[in-house]
Amino acid sequence: MEIDKKEYQEYIKTITPVFPLWKNMLRAFVTGGAICTLGQGIRSGLQALGAGEEQTAVFQILALILLSVVLTGLGVYPKLVQWGGAGALVPITGFANSVAAPAIENQAEGDVFGVGCKIFTISGPVILYGVLASWVLGLLYWAGLRLGIFL
Amino acid sequence: MQKGNASILFEKPPAVGCWGCIAGKKEAEGPLGGGLDRTETDDRLGQETWEAAESELQRRTARLTLKKAGLKAADIRYLFAGDLLGQLTATSFGVRELGIPLFGLYGACSTMGEAMALAAVTVHAGAADRVLAMASSHFATAEKQFRFPLGYGAQRPSSASWTVTGCGAVVVENRETAAGPETSGGCAVTIAGVTPGRIVDAGIRDSMNMGAAMAPAAAHTICRNLEDLQTDLSYYDRIITGDLGEVGSRALLDLLKKEGLDLEPVHADCGKEIYDRKRQDVHAGGSGSGCCAVTLCARILPNLRAGIWKRVLFLPTGALLSPVSFNEGRSVPGIAHGIILEACSLRD
Numbered sequence: 220m221e222i223d224k225k226e227y228q229e230y231i232k233t234i235t236p237v238f239p240l241w242k243n244m245l246r247a248f249v250t251g252g253a254i255c256t257l258g259q260g261i262r263s264g265l266q267a268l269g270a271g272e273e274q275t276a277v278f279q280i281l282a283l284i285l286l287s288v289v290l291t292g293l294g295v296y297p298k299l300v301q302w303g304g305a306g307a308l309v310p311i312t313g314f315a316n317s318v319a320a321p322a323i324e325n326q327a328e329g330d331v332f333g334v335g336c337k338i339f340t341i342s343g344p345v346i347l348y349g350v351l352a353s354w355v356l357g358l359l360y361w362a363g364l365r366l367g368i369f370l
Numbered sequence: 371m372q373k374g375n376a377s378i379l380f381e382k383p384p385a386v387g388c389w390g391c392i393a394g395k396k397e398a399e400g401p402l403g404g405g406l407d408r409t410e411t412d413d414r415l416g417q418e419t420w421e422a423a424e425s426e427l428q429r430r431t432a433r434l435t436l437k438k439a440g441l442k443a444a445d446i447r448y449l450f451a452g453d454l455l456g457q458l459t460a461t462s463f464g465v466r467e468l469g470i471p472l473f474g475l476y477g478a479c480s481t482m483g484e485a486m487a488l489a490a491v492t493v494h495a496g497a498a499d500r501v502l503a504m505a506s507s508h509f510a511t512a513e514k515q516f517r518f519p520l521g522y523g524a525q526r527p528s529s530a531s532w533t534v535t536g537c538g539a540v541v542v543e544n545r546e547t548a549a550g551p552e553t554s555g556g557c558a559v560t561i562a563g564v565t566p567g568r569i570v571d572a573g574i575r576d577s578m579n580m581g582a583a584m585a586p587a588a589a590h591t592i593c594r595n596l597e598d599l600q601t602d603l604s605y606y607d608r609i610i611t612g613d614l615g616e617v618g619s620r621a622l623l624d625l626l627k628k629e630g631l632d633l634e635p636v637h638a639d640c641g642k643e644i645y646d647r648k649r650q651d652v653h654a655g656g657s658g659s660g661c662c663a664v665t666l667c668a669r670i671l672p673n674l675r676a677g678i679w680k681r682v683l684f685l686p687t688g689a690l691l692s693p694v695s696f697n698e699g700r701s702v703p704g705i706a707h708g709i710i711l712e713a714c715s716l717r718d
Contacts, residue, residue, distance in 0.1 A: 220593050220629055222586050224573040227621075231574060231582040234620050236528040291521045300523025307523060316523050324519030327419040341522060 250303025374598025390435030393536030405668030428464030480688030483707030507658030538663030581618020587704030613641035615654035
């Protein structure tokens with residue numbers, strides 16, 4: 220029997236189930252919104268205790284990272300992502316998860332070749348291209364200032 | 371006896387004397403739970419690492435199968451075994467204490483089929499009187515190697531499968547010449563023939579849709595088998611594919627329909643049998659070399675022994691991708707090995 224590759228690939232697309240877009244977007248909205256509300260709660264709480272603007276911002280981020288790492292260790296965070304999708308991946312908690320998970324997984328391979336080499340296997344691209352993107356945007360901003368586009 | 375282009379029918383079919391399987395908690399909660407010889411509730415099996423856990427799974431399954439058969443490791447001449455990990459880590463460490471000469475095999479999820487084909491050919495040729503064929507997979511080691519660390523949150527697409535934590539082993543023997551104790555007290559199942567599969571690559575690049583990548587290989591081996599044996603689908607009570615899952619099974623049925631074959635009445639798929647997809651969150655179904663091996667030992671062989679089925683084409687399918695080939699954007703080559711299993715009562 221012979222298989223027409225192109226035809227088969229087109230056919231597979233028609234029978235492969237996809238996530239319902241609206242349902243996924245709604246779940247992402249709820250999850251992401253909940254994480255951000257939690258962050259705002261921490262911030263407001265600290266401010267009510269009399270902490271300064273800068274300190275509360277730092278502590279809020281640290282608290283969310285800590286929470287995410289603990290939930291990763293307990294195996295809860297992946298379940299949160301499976302349900303909430305990008306809503307749980309995009310906030311800083313998702314980034315913390317992407318660093319903590321490989322660190323935990325590769326611990327058995329040692330502190331250098333395990334944790335050390337593999338801790339950024341998932342977040343590495345985000346860091347690299349994030350820095351690159353900020354560099355490019357900085358350059359554009361600088362050029363914009365020079366040319367009088369930005370004031 | 372050679373048949374057609376690729377098949378073999380054995381004049382004196384080697385017997386599957388005894389078998390054993392061990393799986394994890396999730397598999398035990400599935401429809402095949404009652405057929406397992408043992409359930410491991412601790413995913414780590416008391417080991418420090420996931421890889422060591424899968425090795426321990428193989429070690430325990432081999433020992434359990436030998437014990438069931440009333441055999442010692444020394445009664446087994448060769449071992450044909452494999453798993454999903456790079457350099458066959460689980461197998462090499464898992465069977466080292468057994469002291470049985472080893473052929474380590476990699477056929478991805480089709481490994482059990484490859485092991486049984488080679489075991490049967492070896493026994494039939496008189497190169498061994500009794501051998502062991504075994505394959506395993508572990509959810510955690512497979513995720514780590516092929517996807518993401520367990521703790522990482524990644525949304526699994528609906529076409530993705532769930533790697534089975536499990537291991538199955540079968541004793542293949544020549545009943546007339548095998549020395550030592552008689553296994554299982556009488557013939558139960560024989561390997562009547564085999565149709566080794568060739569690589570079929572339909573250009574699917576999505577590693578989260580392995581069923582789609584393997585379905586053309588399964589279709590090819592089924593057609594090859596029927597052509598070589600000059601027979602049709604009614605020859606079999608069941609044709610049980612490896613782990614095509616939901617999407618791959620549908621693709622297989624449609625591919626064969628185009629060839630004028632209506633597979634649906636006799637088709638079953640290990641990936642769909644092993645979990646209850648409504649109740650257990652496994653998306654397209656089970657996969658991994660342990661999937662076929664466990665389904666074989668927990669459902670297929672017992673049904674043949676009980677005479678519920680007389681003749682089955684057991685067709686483990688494999689997606690032969692690697693993490694590197696996937697990153698390099700290459701397609702997923704598929705393979706499927708056909709093993710003709712017959713109830714002994716068919717020959718009496």
